[in-house]
Amino acid sequence: MSQYSFKNNEKLIQRLQAGDSECFQYIFNELVEPLTAFIYTYTQDEALAEDIVQHSFMKLWEKRTSLNPQAFLKTFLFTIAHNRFIDIYRKEKKQVYLTDTIYLETVLETEELNEENLKPRLEQIDKAIESLPKKCKEVFLLKRQHNLKNKEIAEYLGISIKTVEDHISRALRLIRKQVLIWLILILSDFFN
Template structure:
């Protein structure tokens, strides 16, 4: 049996494209710590860094048959890690901006007796989301709860971007029409992004 630790990255890449599990294990053992260190330097969070590296290696294995590495394997892994980190940072920024907006709105409107408290509003909205048709509900939750883009949802569900966009718009329209007591300002803060 060959000793995989003696193989070059190029040889391991060829074997990986043939879905050789031992080659994948060697690549994982060879580069995990280096990719983790690189990710941790950017994120400064142990759990998030481990998640990013795990995701990169999972994708590498799942897409190994169609792998097209025109650069060195290490370069491919560095680029994959960087892209995952940038996506994570962007998602967290959207989430943090959203939470800041909701907090600011609630703080500004605490003197208004006609405004529901945050939990009441979220409970009402969640109840309406649960009443949506199953496919629309799935698309809406992927968009608003999992923070996936229309393109990511379309790819995940094997449908067009336009279908995703239309389903999200319809869901928003349905929920807004069913909750007329929720002021339009807070509706915008919660759902539109």
């Protein structure tokens, strides 16, 4: 029988604070699987879930000396892991949005900008915007034409900020796809 137990949480924390590596190993062995399963429900990516869990245990070890003896280790670890997932998710969402925006701007700048070749591209983008699903188009136009912030759009339409972000990402994806198809057709005509 193990000398360690979550039934005596305070004692576990005291052992951790003293740098007891066997205690840490016990905590790891007991919680690695349930913590990984918990994070996997969010990530749907086994490798990412394992990375987040590994990061969480490293944080536990780093912060062991400052742990509150009344803290619940399980709760502490699950909170660290959940917060790490949230940080990664927010960073990825911003990166996807930034990548979509940069891509769309790059498509617009692929040729020398003059009135002759700019007009058809702008017309194609307008057609792509017009073909967006109704709510998606409404959110996109509020963002682009009226320069509203996501929070303002959410309040105005009575939807969540996350829904606004999803609509904008979807709009950029659909516009990019249509403009890309148009460019491919133009280039294929050019090379034929």
